[in-house]
Structures are given as C-alpha cells and as structure tokens.
Amino acid sequence: MEPSLNEDEWLWGWDPTPGIVSVWAEGTGRAVVWRRIPETGALVREEARFRPWVVLDSVEGLPADVVVRELDGPGELRYFVTAVDGRAIPSGVRERAVLALSPEEQYLVSTGRTYFRDLAFDQLRRMQFDLETTGLTPEDNRIFMIAVREPSGDCSVLEGEEEEVIRRLVECVRAADPDVIENHNLQGFDLPFLEHRARVLGVPLALGRMPGMALRERPSRRKRMRFVTPGRELIDTLDAVMRYDFAARDLPDHGLKSVARHFGLATEDREYIQGDRIFAVYQSDPERVRRYATSDVQEVAGVARMLGGAAFALARMAPRRYERLADAGAATGVIDPLLVRAYLRMGKALPAHREGDGTPHSGAALHLFASGVARRIVKADVASLYPSLMRAYRIGPARDHMGVLLALVDRLVERRLAAKAAARAAAAGSDERFTQEALSAAMKLVVNTAYGYLAAGDGLTRFADVHAANEVTRRGRETLGLMCRELAARGVTLLEADTDGVYFAVPESWTEADERRVVSEVDGLLPPLVHLEFDGRYAAMLSHEPKNYALLTYGGELLLRGVAFRSSRAEPFGEAFLRRAIGRLLAGDIVGVREAYCETLDSLRRRELPTFAVSSRVRLTKGPERYLEAREARRELAYEALLACGRTAWSVGDKVRVYRTQSGAGGVVDEDVADKRDYDVERYARLLRDTFVSRLARAFTAEDFGVVFAEPGQMSLFGKEVGAVRAVLTRVGEFGDQGEFR
DNA sequence: TCATACCGGGG
DNA sequence: GTGTACGGTATGA
Numbered sequence: 001m002e003p004s005l006n007e008d009e010w011l012w013g014w015d016p017t018p019g020i021v022s023v024w025a026e027g028t029g030r031a032v033v034w035r036r037i038p039e040t041g042a043l044v045r046e047e048a049r050f051r052p053w054v055v056l057d058s059v060e061g062l063p064a065d066v067v068v069r070e071l072d073g074p075g076e077l078r079y080f081v082t083a084v085d086g087r088a089i090p091s092g093v094r095e096r097a098v099l100a101l102s103p104e105e106q107y108l109v110s111t112g113r114t115y116f117r118d119l120a121f122d123q124l125r126r127m128q129f130d131l132e133t134t135g136l137t138p139e140d141n142r143i144f145m146i147a148v149r150e151p152s153g154d155c156s157v158l159e160g161e162e163e164e165v166i167r168r169l170v171e172c173v174r175a176a177d178p179d180v181i182e183n184h185n186l187q188g189f190d191l192p193f194l195e196h197r198a199r200v201l202g203v204p205l206a207l208g209r210m211p212g213m214a215l216r217e218r219p220s221r222r223k224r225m226r227f228v229t230p231g232r233e234l235i236d237t238l239d240a241v242m243r244y245d246f247a248a249r250d251l252p253d254h255g256l257k258s259v260a261r262h263f264g265l266a267t268e269d270r271e272y273i274q275g276d277r278i279f280a281v282y283q284s285d286p287e288r289v290r291r292y293a294t295s296d297v298q299e300v301a302g303v304a305r306m307l308g309g310a311a312f313a314l315a316r317m318a319p320r321r322y323e324r325l326a327d328a329g330a331a332t333g334v335i336d337p338l339l340v341r342a343y344l345r346m347g348k349a350l351p352a353h354r355e356g357d358g359t360p361h362s363g364a365a366l367h368l369f370a371s372g373v374a375r376r377i378v379k380a381d382v383a384s385l386y387p388s389l390m391r392a393y394r395i396g397p398a399r400d401h402m403g404v405l406l407a408l409v410d411r412l413v414e415r416r417l418a419a420k421a422a423a424r425a426a427a428a429g430s431d432e433r434f435t436q437e438a439l440s441a442a443m444k445l446v447v448n449t450a451y452g453y454l455a456a457g458d459g460l461t462r463f464a465d466v467h468a469a470n471e472v473t474r475r476g477r478e479t480l481g482l483m484c485r486e487l488a489a490r491g492v493t494l495l496e497a498d499t500d501g502v503y504f505a506v507p508e509s510w511t512e513a514d515e516r517r518v519v520s521e522v523d524g525l526l527p528p529l530v531h532l533e534f535d536g537r538y539a540a541m542l543s544h545e546p547k548n549y550a551l552l553t554y555g556g557e558l559l560l561r562g563v564a565f566r567s568s569r570a571e572p573f574g575e576a577f578l579r580r581a582i583g584r585l586l587a588g589d590i591v592g593v594r595e596a597y598c599e600t601l602d603s604l605r606r607r608e609l610p611t612f613a614v615s616s617r618v619r620l621t622k623g624p625e626r627y628l629e630a631r632e633a634r635r636e637l638a639y640e641a642l643l644a645c646g647r648t649a650w651s652v653g654d655k656v657r658v659y660r661t662q663s664g665a666g667g668v669v670d671e672d673v674a675d676k677r678d679y680d681v682e683r684y685a686r687l688l689r690d691t692f693v694s695r696l697a698r699a700f701t702a703e704d705f706g707v708v709f710a711e712p713g714q715m716s717l718f719g720k721e722v723g724a725v726r727a728v729l730t731r732v733g734e735f736g737d738q739g740e741f742r
Numbered sequence: 743t744c745a746t747a748c749c750g751g752g753g
Numbered sequence: 754g755t756g757t758a759c760g761g762t763a764t765g766a
Contacts, residue, residue, distance in 0.1 A: 189752035
C-alpha cells in the first residue's frame with residue numbers, strides 16, 4: 001500500500017470495483033470475489049491474489065521468509081508483516097500477531113475494496129427459508145417442513161422425509177443461487193438445527209458457492225456460534241431488529257410476528273399458531289401450517305428489506321463482509337475496522353489495546369423535576385448530542401494522533417445531511433430514496449457509536465479513552481443543565497430531563513409559536529454544532545418515575561413509555577385497564593378513571609373476562625425431570641398448571657399462558673378447550689390494585705387516590721365526591737423547587 | 743436477603 | 754484474535 005492522506009478513503013476505501021456481493025479468502029492469499037454487474041444484474045466469479053498480512057509489535061527472531069515494513073508514528077503496532085507471494089503467514093508469526101484479521105478482511109483492507117459499490121439493495125438476490133420442527137432442540141426433534149421464498153418472491157413448502165427435505169433445500173438454494181440467505185434467528189435456531197440434523201442423517205450441506213464446501217462454524221470463543229458458507233452472506237433479521245430497537249425502543253418484543261405487525265408487514269388473514277402446537281396442528285390440519293410457514297418467510301423478506309438497508313450501506317464503507325457488519329456492534333465492528341484501514345493506508349503505526357488507568361467512567365444526567373399530571377407538554381432535545389459535543393470541542397481519543405475518528409465523525413455527519421436531502425428529493429418508494437435513507441440510518445448508527453467507542457471499557461476498543469469519554473459526558477451534563485436553567489427562566493415548568501432531552505409544561509396562554517420560540521432562544525445559547533430542537537408537543541403527560549411516563553397527543557393518541565407501563569408479561573386485563581384509566585386521566589375525566597376501575601373489578605368478579613385476560617405468558621426454564629425433583633421443596637405455578645391439565649412433557653424454552661385457579665392451582669390457557677373461567681377472582685383483584693392502579697398514584701393526593709380507587713360502594717366514605725377530585729402535579733426530589741435550574 | 747448468571751429468539 | 758446494551762428474571766451463597 002502506498003501512503004495516502006485522502007480523508008475520503010478513510011470512509012469509503014479507494015478501489016472502485018463495483019458490485020461485490022461476497023468475498024471468500026484463504027490464508028494462502030487466494031480470494032474469490034463474486035460480483036453482480038450493476039447494469040445487467042449478471043453474476044461474475046473472479047479469483048484474485050493478495051498478500052496475507054499481520055501487524056506485530058516486535059520483529060525479534062522473525063523467520064526470513066516474511067517481508068517486514070516499519071510503520072511511522074508513535075503506535076506500538078509498527079511492523080506490517082506480509083507473507084511471500086502464494087504462501088501463508090507462518091503459524092509462529094501469526095501466533096505473535098497483535099493484529100490478525102480474517103483473510104477476507106485482510107483482502108478488503110489491503111485492496112481498499114468494499115461490498116456493493118454502485119449496487120442497489122434490491123439488486124441483491126435474497127432468499128429466505130424457515131424450518132418447521134417438532135421441537136426446539138435438534139437432539140430429540142426433527143424437521144418436518146421447510147418454507148422457502150425465492151429471490152423472485154415465489155414461495156414453496158418442502159415436506160416429507162426429513163433427509164429428503166434437507167436435500168431439496170440444498171437443491172433449491174443451488175438452483176436459485178442467492179447472494180444472501182435470510183431468516184429470523186437464522187444463526188440461533190435454523191442453522192444450528194439444520195446443521196445438526198444434516199450431520200446425523202449424513203446429508204452434505206453445500207449451501208455455498210464453492211463446490212464441496214459445507215456450512216461451517218465461524219470460530220468464536222465467547223459469543224454465540226455463527227455459521228458461514230462461502231459465497232453467500234447469511235443474514236439474521238433478529239440482529240437488524242435488535243439494532244433498530246436499540247435506538248428506537250418502540251418494539252413490544254423482538255419476535256418475527258410482532259415485528260412484522262409493528263411495521264405493517266403482516267397480512268389481515270395471517271395464520272398464527274402457538275410455537276409448541278405447530279407439529280400437533282400439522283398432523284390434523286397441514287394446510288394451516290403451510291400457510292403459517294409461508295407467511296413467516298414473506299415477513300422475513302419484508303423485515304430484512306425494511307431494516308437491512310443500514311448494514312447494506314455500512315458494507316459500502318467498512319472493510320468487512322456484509323454478514324459481519326450486519327451482526328457486529330458498531331464500535332468494534334465498524335469504527336475499529338475503519339480506523340485500522342485508515343492508519344495502514346497512511347503507513348502509520350497503530351496503538352495496542354490498553355486497559356484503562358482505573359479512572360471511573362461518569363455517565364449522563366437524569367432529573368425528575370415533577371411527577372403527576374401536567375398539560376401542554378413540549379419535548380425538546382439535542383439530536384446526536386455526544387457526537388456533536390465531540391465535534392464542537394474536538395474531543396477525540398488521545399492516541400488517535402492522525403485525528404481519524406473526529407474526521408470520520410465530521411464527514412459522516414455532513415454526508416448524512418446530504419443523504420437525508422437526497423432521500424427527500426427522490427421519488428417516494430424509489431430505489432434512490434431507499435438507498436439514501438439506508439445510508440443516512442447507517443451513518444447515524446456509526447456517528448452515535450463514536451462516543452461508545454471512546455467509552456468502551458476493558459481495552460475493548462483500540463483507541464478507547466475514558467478521559468475523553470468523561471469530557472464528553474461532562475459537557476453533556478453541562479449542556480443539559482444549561483438547557484433546563486434557560487428554559488425554566490423563560491417560564492416553563494420542567495418535568496423530566498434525561499441525557500439530551502427535556503420534557504416541560506408551558507403556561508395555558510402559550511401558543512405553539514411561543515413554545516417553538518423558547519426552544520429556539522435556548523438553542524441560540526448552546527455551542528455551535530450543538531442544536532436544541534423542538535421534538536414534539538403533547539396535550540398532557542403522566543409523569544410516574546424517571547423514564548416512565550404516559551403522553552397524550554393532541555390527536556388523542558396515548559403513548560406509554562417505560563417498564564412501568566409496558567411489560568410483555570403483564571396480564572392483558574391489567575394492561576387494558578391501565579390504558580383506559582390513563583386515557584381518561586389525561587382527558588381530565590376522573591369519574592371515567594373510577595369507572596374504568598369499578599368496571600374492571602366488576603367484570604372480574606362476575607367472571608365476564610375470558611381467562612386469557614388474566615393469564616400471563618411464562619417461559620419454562622426447567623424440564624419435567626428437573627421440576628419434579630424440586631417440586632416438593634417449592635411449587636411453581638406454571639409447572640403446576642401444566643401438570644394439572646395432564647401435560648407431563650414439555651421442554652425448556654416453551655412458552656405457555658398460565659393463570660391461578662380458584663382452587664389455588666394453576667391453569668393453562670388453551671384456545672382449543674372451552675374456557676372455564678375458573679380464575680381466582682380475589683387474587684386478580686389484588687393484582688389490579690397492587691400492580692396496575694399503583695401506577696396512577698402520582699396523579700393524586702393520597703386522600704384523593706383513596707376516593708378514586710375505593711372499593712365500589714364505599715365511595716362516600718371519605719366525604720368527597722369523585723367528581724370533585726383533580727389530578728395533581730408534585731414537584732419532587734433533589735431539584736424539587738427547581739432551585740438549581742432557576 | 744443480596745449478588746451473579748443468564749436471557750432476549752426459534753418449534 | 755475477541756467484543757452491544759440493558760433491564761428483566763432465576764438461581765445460588
């Protein structure tokens with residue numbers, strides 16, 4: 001490599017070769033590159049040679065058959081060692097290497113190539129498959145069906161003898177020749193299951209593009225196992241979902257079905273079957289399972305396209321395989337490779353990983369100013385606060401002497417604004433719109449991780465710098481404090497502030513223009529590149545605890561945030577009550593709150609609620625043997641429920657809906673059995689009070705709370721009518737009088 | 743009781 | 754030759 005200081009190359013690499021869809025490389029310096037010609041969509045397979053390399057921190061006693069180049073600068077990793085043409089790095093040298101990348105990454109770093117140049121996401125050939133099995137564990141279960149979605153969108157279902165089904169899957173993949181294979185939890189379920197069954201049955205799993213090369217495990221010590229196959233990228237939509245939700249935090253859970261529903265990808269007539277009943281249903285109604293499995297692969301294709309664009313865009317920048325960029329965290333997975341490539345491109349030595357010096361890492365600020373009910377709410381926040389502070393105050397890793405991280409952040413922020421503008425300018429639904437939006441999402445991800453890269457502990461990232469990270473959070477707390485102080489000085493009531501954003505209530509007389517004006521006035525007081533933005537306005541808010549609140553939009557929509565208000569395990573009747581009661585509360589209808597309570601209690605006591613409404617979803621963590629051993633010592637509802645309805649076989653990981661029966665035993669909710677409604681009414685009445693009604697306590701004085709939620713028929717006990725009760729807002733905690741911010 | 747280990751997902 | 758986080762529950766001293 002010739003030294004270069006071109007900053008564009010730090011971000012994009014430098015080799016313009018278009019259309020790379022997969023790379024397979026070996027330690028001997030042989031690389032196979034599959035490319036899709038952007039103009040025609042045709043696939044070409046090319047062989048290339050590269051010189052395998054590692055970086056060392058010393059050259060003492062190196063064998064003579066390697067080539068050493070010394071790098072410049074103060075870094076400890078200063079010996080760039082390449083193998084002689086056509087040979088691998090000798091194993092003795094490889095073992096000493098402080099930086100030794102996978103062969104594919106060596107190839108991409110040294111050539112400056114990246115995946116997908118000039119290619120649109122929809123030009124990729126993507127295929128999806130989904131196994132239907134008799135259970136979760138491959139040791140004692142088998143595959144009875146595989147649903148397949150071809151790149152064309154055509155779906156089919158393979159059924160029959162397990163061995164034959166696996167052979168036909170391999171044949172399908174070979175015939176369709178996809179660049180990418182996708183499924184939800186592909187790496188955690190389908191591939192391990194498939195690999196195990198194929199091994200037991202002696203079926204070769206040649207899913208890749210190299211003849212005779214089977215699916216194999218990517219070695220990884222700590223992390224869960226990953227499979228690789230040459231020539232195709234294995235993409236798990238669960239990774240994309242988790243990456244999405246890490247920032248968005250708006251998914252109820254990460255399962256395929258709920259994600260598909262959340263994004264409007266599920267059809268009206270979609271078939272749903274409880275996981276542990278799929279095989280049983282198959283035996284009585286196979287057509288239903290065929291529809292179910294087909295919907296699965298269709299939804300996976302939709303989710304992959306909707307959320308996969310970011311990883312696709314990252315693969316155009318970072319020198320790693322697409323599948324690695326899809327499953328890695330952005331700090332070690334994207335930023336580190338970019339930094340390594342930039343330093344080596346410049347001929348500069350790299351720093352070694354180093355443990356911190358013991359300085360503790362300080363975090364963000366979180367303030368709860370008031371709890372209860374407030375009206376005319378405004379949310380203002382600083383988009384990308386931490387990277388903005390890094391740019392504004394030039395805070396970067398001390399050992400990044402070339403300033404690459406800050407240069408990358410600068411470029412990513414600027415390029416992202418351009419991508420957002422280009423997306424807006426492109427026609428809705430066009431390839432160009434999709435590509436630019438994905439690029440923007442990818443850049444946001446990397447920019448927002450730049451701080452995490454700095455703060456990473458235990459020598460996790462190469463340039464980690466806890467002092468720089470602390471300086472970022474210190475500036476962040478300072479900025480949040482300034483925002484709160486200046487907003488309060490302009491007559492608003494502060495409610496909650498967290499890291500980079502603040503909720504506040506404005507006086508009754510204010511218009512939206514007034515709200516926007518104070519935000520923009522305070523924005524004017526912040527450092528350049530740090531911008532306070534108007535993020536939303538709401539009719540009312542119930543502030544419960546830090547990070548736990550409910551908002552009512554001016555359109556009448558109720559938004560619940562935080563674990564106190566949304567939990568996947570909550571009993572449906574309690575959730576329904578909470579939604580209804582908070583809706584009435586924020587509408588100012590306290591009588592309606594009481595009605596919600598009384599009617600919920602009433603329908604519980606009259607057993608008008610179906611058992612499903614009081615049941616909760618439980619994941620079984622013990623198998624039958626283990627539970628029966630411990631049963632006498634401690635009885636657990638879920639297992640007792642299974643035993644009570646005659647089920648003695650289940651496996652770890654099964655999910656069941658259980659409830660407490662009148663007799664104190666447990667019951668299992670089964671959609672195929674008539675509902676007995678024999679639930680323990682008083683227990684669920686207590687649950688309603690203790691875990692759901694209590695979420696409304698902050699909205700009232702203690703006395704009024706007693707009035708609103710008195711036992712039905714006892715409402716006059718306190719001598720006050722419910723109609724006279726008003727919701728309250730209470731200043732709380734250390735900043736109760738907002739003294740620090742006034 | 744508190745600390746830690748483990749899970750999320752898939753049939 | 755690594756590598757998410759984070760907030761929950763389950764388990765063990």
